[in-house]
Amino acid sequence: MGNINPFVIFMASIFTNNMILANFLGMCSFIAVSREIKTAWGLGQAVTFVLTGTSIINYLIYHYILVPFGLEYLRFIVFIILIAAFVQLVEMIVERYVPTLYYSLGIFLPLITVNCAILGVSLFMIIREYTLIQSAAFGIGSGLGWTLAIVALAGIRQKIKNAPIPKGLEGAGITLIITGLMALAFIGFSGIVNVQ
Amino acid sequence: MIKKIKNIFTLGLLKDNPVFRQILGICSALAVTNLLMNSLVMGIGLIFVTSLSSLTVSILRKYTPKHIRMMVQTLIISAYVIIVDIVLKAYFPAMSEALGPYVGLIITNCIIMGRCEVYAQNNPPLDSFIDGIASGAGYSLVLLTIAFFRELLGFGSLFGINVLGENWVNWVFMIMPPGAFFMLGILIWVANTYIPTKDGKAPAAGGGQ
Numbered sequence: 001m002g003n004i005n006p007f008v009i010f011m012a013s014i015f016t017n018n019m020i021l022a023n024f025l026g027m028c029s030f031i032a033v034s035r036e037i038k039t040a041w042g043l044g045q046a047v048t049f050v051l052t053g054t055s056i057i058n059y060l061i062y063h064y065i066l067v068p069f070g071l072e073y074l075r076f077i078v079f080i081i082l083i084a085a086f087v088q089l090v091e092m093i094v095e096r097y098v099p100t101l102y103y104s105l106g107i108f109l110p111l112i113t114v115n116c117a118i119l120g121v122s123l124f125m126i127i128r129e130y131t132l133i134q135s136a137a138f139g140i141g142s143g144l145g146w147t148l149a150i151v152a153l154a155g156i157r158q159k160i161k162n163a164p165i166p167k168g169l170e171g172a173g174i175t176l177i178i179t180g181l182m183a184l185a186f187i188g189f190s191g192i193v194n195v196q
Numbered sequence: 197m198i199k200k201i202k203n204i205f206t207l208g209l210l211k212d213n214p215v216f217r218q219i220l221g222i223c224s225a226l227a228v229t230n231l232l233m234n235s236l237v238m239g240i241g242l243i244f245v246t247s248l249s250s251l252t253v254s255i256l257r258k259y260t261p262k263h264i265r266m267m268v269q270t271l272i273i274s275a276y277v278i279i280v281d282i283v284l285k286a287y288f289p290a291m292s293e294a295l296g297p298y299v300g301l302i303i304t305n306c307i308i309m310g311r312c313e314v315y316a317q318n319n320p321p322l323d324s325f326i327d328g329i330a331s332g333a334g335y336s337l338v339l340l341t342i343a344f345f346r347e348l349l350g351f352g353s354l355f356g357i358n359v360l361g362e363n364w365v366n367w368v369f370m371i372m373p374p375g376a377f378f379m380l381g382i383l384i385w386v387a388n389t390y391i392p393t394k395d396g397k398a399p400a401a402g403g404g405q
Binding site for chain 1: 219221222227271274277278282296300301303372374375376386
């Protein structure tokens with residue numbers, strides 16, 4: 001896996017291997033927070049930021065601390081603690097220095113710790129044996145791909161707010177069907193780049 | 197006691213099913229459901245983790261300071277997930293390969309955290325343990341239902357055994373991601389229409405997030 005161009009990984013993680021539409025990661029907040037474009041955009045920004053940071057930090061910790069000591073099996077615990085700590089740190093820094101950003105992102109930050117996309121990216125990058133630069137590209141790309149998907153979904157959901165939907169399908173049901181259609185559309189990109 | 201157990205089970209399996217009532221834990225519900233076998237292993241793993249972490253959280257609930265309880269719960273859950281991961285790697289290497297990162301992602305499965313926070317935090321250990329099994333079973337039920345249709349239509353087989361015969365044309369669409377989204381959407385629709393909610397009212401609009 002060491003020879004793939006990081007840019008290819010970046011593009012692939014946005015379009016062909018989109019975190020939500022191809023790997024089903026981060027679905028919970030994807031469905032809960034996609035009612036309005038503005039909030040979806042806010043959450044997307046926060047996720048991209050945290051993903052980039054944690055994928056780099058987790059890479060360094062895994063390869064320079066866990067592997068030399070033979071502690072790979074502890075990676076789940078270590079990753080989840082690092083993610084929680086990183087989110088907490090970002091929250092404090094942003095609150096102290098960029099209060100306006102804090103008020104727009106504030107409520108989303110705690111939600112991110114349990115967003116499976118974050119842990120998923122860290123685990124994928126270990127399994128696929130990416131290098132540091134590839135991991136960083138993968139982190140940024142996955143974040144942008146996630147943002148793209150949630151903002152697009154929020155846009156569609158705003159449009160269908162007044163549509164006559166069958167009673168049992170309202171809310172989560174119709175959202176999943178729309179997501180299915182979006183995933184179908186994204187399969188159209190699969191000819192561009194192909195990285196597993 | 198028997199009645200209470202039965203009650204916990206109907207809540208977990210149908211009326212308050214974590215997946216289609218509370219829209220929790222669907223990441224892994226979708227990712228592993230293209231084959232029945234994968235879904236079964238995932239379901240068993242989740243029942244194991246949910247029940248034992250509910251039990252542990254419940255035993256420790258009087259000694260855990262309120263403000264760090266989330267952290268404690270996450271650590272307890274991670275410990276059990278590591279056990280599942282190691283057992284799979286040691287005894288079922290092929291399965292561990294197939295499930296890939298989704299075993300680790302059991303940690304962020306909101307069902308487990310949800311049960312710890314809502315139920316185990318306020319109830320005695322045995323009840324929490326049973327509640328964990330019931331929620332895990334409800335989740336597995338949904339997983340197996342989705343996987344049943346996806347594997348049947350996508351590969352023409354069940355548990356890897358061909359049932360639809362040679363002339364069946366595989367619906368490749370069902371084993372790709374969109375098939376999973378559509379199946380879950382349809383399942384939620386059916387569940388909302390036919391299964392009564394906890395309060396016995398007619399089901400309200402899906403997934404009251």
